[in-house]
Amino acid sequence: MSEKDSGNELSTQYDPGAIERPVYDRWLDRQAFNATPDERDQLYVVMMPLPNVTGALHMGHAMDNVMQDLLIRWHRMQGDNSLWMAGTDHAGIATQSVVETRLFELEGKTRLDVGREALVEKIWEWKDQFQKRIVTQQQAMGCSCDWDRQRFTMDEVCARAVRHTFFHMFADKLIYRGNRLVNWDCHLQTAVADDEIEHRKVAGHFWHLKYPVIDPEDGEPEFVIVATTRPETMLGDTAVAVHPDPAGRLDDLIAAAREKLAKATDKERSGAEEDLQRLEERKRTHLAPLEQLAAMARAGRQVKLPLQCRPIPLILDEWAKPELGSGCVKITPGHDPNDYEVWGRHSEAIEIINILNTDGTLNENAGNYQGDDRFAARKRVVADLDERGLLDRIEDREIEIGHSDRSKTPIEPYISKQWFVRMSDVDGGVLCGRGTDKEFRIPGLAQGAIDAVAGDWKSATGRKLTFHPDATRYGNTYINWLAEKRDWCISRQLWWGHQIPIWHGTFGGDSLTQLITALDAFSDRDDFCVWATHGDGEAIALADLSGSTQDVEILACLRGGTAEEDLAAKLEALGLARDPDVLDTWFSSGLWPHSTLGWPDPPTAALEPGQSPLGSVDGKPSALDYYYPGSCLVTGRDIITLWVARMVIMGLYNLGDLPFTDCFIHANILDGKGEKMSKSKGNGIDPVDIIERYGADAMRYVICELQTGSQDVRVPVQAISPFTGDLIDLAKTKHGSTKFTYICPHSQKEFDVLGTMPDVPAAKLISDRFEVGRAFCNKLWNAARFAMINLENVTYSAQELQTLPSEDRWILSRLAHACRDLDEQLERYNPAAAIAVAREFFWNEVCDWYLELVKPRMKDAGQAQLARQVLAVTLDQVLRLLHPFVPFITEALWEKLCEQAPVRGIDSELPASELVVNAAWPAPPANWIDESLEREFDLLQDLVRAIRDIRAKYGVAPRDSINVDIRAAGDSARVLELLTPLIQTAANVDSITIAADAQRTKDSASAIVGEVEVFVPGVVDLEKEKVRLTKSLEKVTKGADGARKKLGNQGFLANAQPDVVAREKERLGELEAEQQKLQQLLEELDG
């Protein structure tokens, strides 16, 4: 602390580093964030979107966390029983893949080398490390989560919920195992969801292949030509398709092209003409051969698949497009999604052949190519076809290839057994909330989730889900995705995650009969469920199998707990094996809003040491009964489908009610170039780096300012040069040797932004956008410091509001307005507007006016006591109001305030609270608002600004006092009379005379403020004054002319709303009066 501080404890500059941790520790010590069920029925529950334990948090998480903390602190202060549930997600693929990558980098081993158990152990270590790091980051940001309820998606309590949900869905035939073409990641050897694929454009080729026709008759072609971007898949071809009606199809297209040409604009015309010509040309050249091939297909003719020497049929299918390529298409149902659909339509006639092993090498079905990697096989297949004269031609073409988001390797479509959740409508509907008092039925899982937002809703509670701040836009995103009702593939071929609780095997004949008998012994258990299936997903009861000679697959599900202890070994003895797959991460995170609260049975939920109990305590409801359903989910757009929809489905299914009624979608943070921030792109900022430099409150302040609506926001990223310490704007700096290195423009040396280059110094990434927040905190700190200096010996005594001096009544009135406006903005999920209200009140009104006006009273023994009392209240309310935005600094200042002024209030004592985090939210009484006084202050402020303007224009130093003459009459005069001392203070004016006939002297500068004219004698430079007044006159004249024109417009008078017209008239009146006064002043100058 500097020597300036003698007499008080606050330094002149706010030092966030010195207070943040102690403040946070005090919150933890007082259990300020802990939530316990009690008698309150006003609740606020926020479930944190789980960060992945894959790595540390970035600015995107900071946005998410700050928004949640803002809402939760606001509600907590309003007196709601507020729970913010924190936790982390095991993030299956993502985490396993980072640990595997590291294992390979450090030890050169793959997961197969170390085995399942050892790998999982390593992942747990990784998880422990990053979970700790994440919690540290969140605490540094000030997150007010109930840490005693913190969960991890693989905790036992969550695992139990997963097993229960899986079990019931399986029993309800909502989960099935089927053969599906999935996106296969050959590197990670797992199926990947559609939304985990990124499409990348790469330069590739189209290989045109010739398949010989078997025994061509006279006039028939010897070959059919097919094209492919993946020639090796031809080894698994099982048909060649041709369109059943090429003529009809081409005619339709030609008709459509004509229509388009007729409607085309000039610009489109040449393209449309080309299209039409191309189609007509094609009809001439290709129609006859295609009709011939269609006829051959109808006749059951075949072609010989080269290299494999297999006959495959020509089939008729509309997937073959006569307008493209040769018009024929090879069909590889095992390795192409469209071909798989073709197979679905021709499953009697053609087969599916899988030619791949799980690692991307070719299997025994690939003949001579067995054992080759798919890319090696591609080269050999092409070469071998070429050698045999069966390669027609090769075309260069840009193609888009799906890459796995995680491993960044190309995805292969691949047939495998996978587990699915049925999303479509089912016969009889789906029972939601089984066994609760909220049971009801939905048509299907997806439809139920749609209806929860948009439909005819018949849930037991009737609660619906609304998105904010744009209900229609985000509601549509959600509904459009769900409307596809695509079954959800929930199995992942990983080791890290919740293992599927199913034991299965294939049986037939006697062994099947014996098995059925053996399994019958478990049939009275409610935690055991078994179905048989023929592999098509249809579940068959064992009783219905009698007499079946076919082999069937038996699937037995255990609900966990004692079922596993009692039965797992027995099932294995009977020849059933546990499915090695684990569940999609979203299956467990979808349960988050209720699994964390102990569902299905809170009293028996497993807890970590020191955690809050979930069951009923002292006759209070259990955590689940009390805190479910929750209130608001806060997340980014991309999560709407992945997670929000799934939580809704799981909540409805398990509990019969929505997990939350509101979903707040916040903006994404982009870098200076408009790209989404992410660590791996080298543009991600670690919030802790921002906090270190600017403070946590500064970061939070700016984040709140960034959240305006649905607009994503750019935050230009700067690196701190490791050589000079200068800030370097990454959007404007040249790269070094890689994408992740840059050249420091000051030292010309290279630095790295990922921190992974061994020889290149790393630079921290920050953004100077956060300086605004630091400045704000510093201002708040100093305003409080000013108050503290003046609050010695402050006491409270009840005051009649009307007896207070006008500046006191004014600031209390403004405070009441600010509180009202701020609440309104937060209710509309507009933090930027809310913080603008707080900032304007605190900075532009409290600091710029009120503190200045009150200074003289502080020096006057007679007035000081009352001034102190009102000042203490003002500061009290400001700290409460700002707390949800900037919690650390407000808590630190609150402590000082409470020391100096333990009792605060105007006409009654404000409710006391040791910590502002738990203090009551400001709710000034309505009678604090005084609209007419506020208007009087508007006049005062305009007048003072006019005088200051004159001072600035004429170079009168602020400390040189001046005299002012005011020409005013009526109300204005009366008001100014009363406010004279305030004008003197604010404008540093010595003497003021107010008169209706005040005369301006020759050497006066003048200004017009509404009905009032101000003269400042003794400063004038005649020419300068003329210029000034002329400029004003021009502006006013322009405005008046516009208004006159508008009012002269009959259409305006006839059509505009009356109040708009009245306002315009009033405005014109004012402008004309001002015009007149200005003209008069100018004449006086000349005269």
Next chain:
RNA sequence: GGGCGAUUAGCUCAGUUGGCUAGAGCGCCUGCUUUACACGCAGGAUGUCGGGGGUUCGAGUCCCUCAUCGCCCACCA
């Protein structure tokens, strides 16, 4: 290809149902060590609201169209 969104001051963004004399913060310019704060105070300049058309008495706001940029989804023999 389909859908959603964006384009407003040098930068980052506001601008509710059309009534606007278009705002804020940062930056910029001028002047201030006014003892709470130079992370500050006072004052100031800055815009064909992406281009073009239309509806209207009136358009940043509504409609059409073009351009550019994002995001999501689908597809490509």
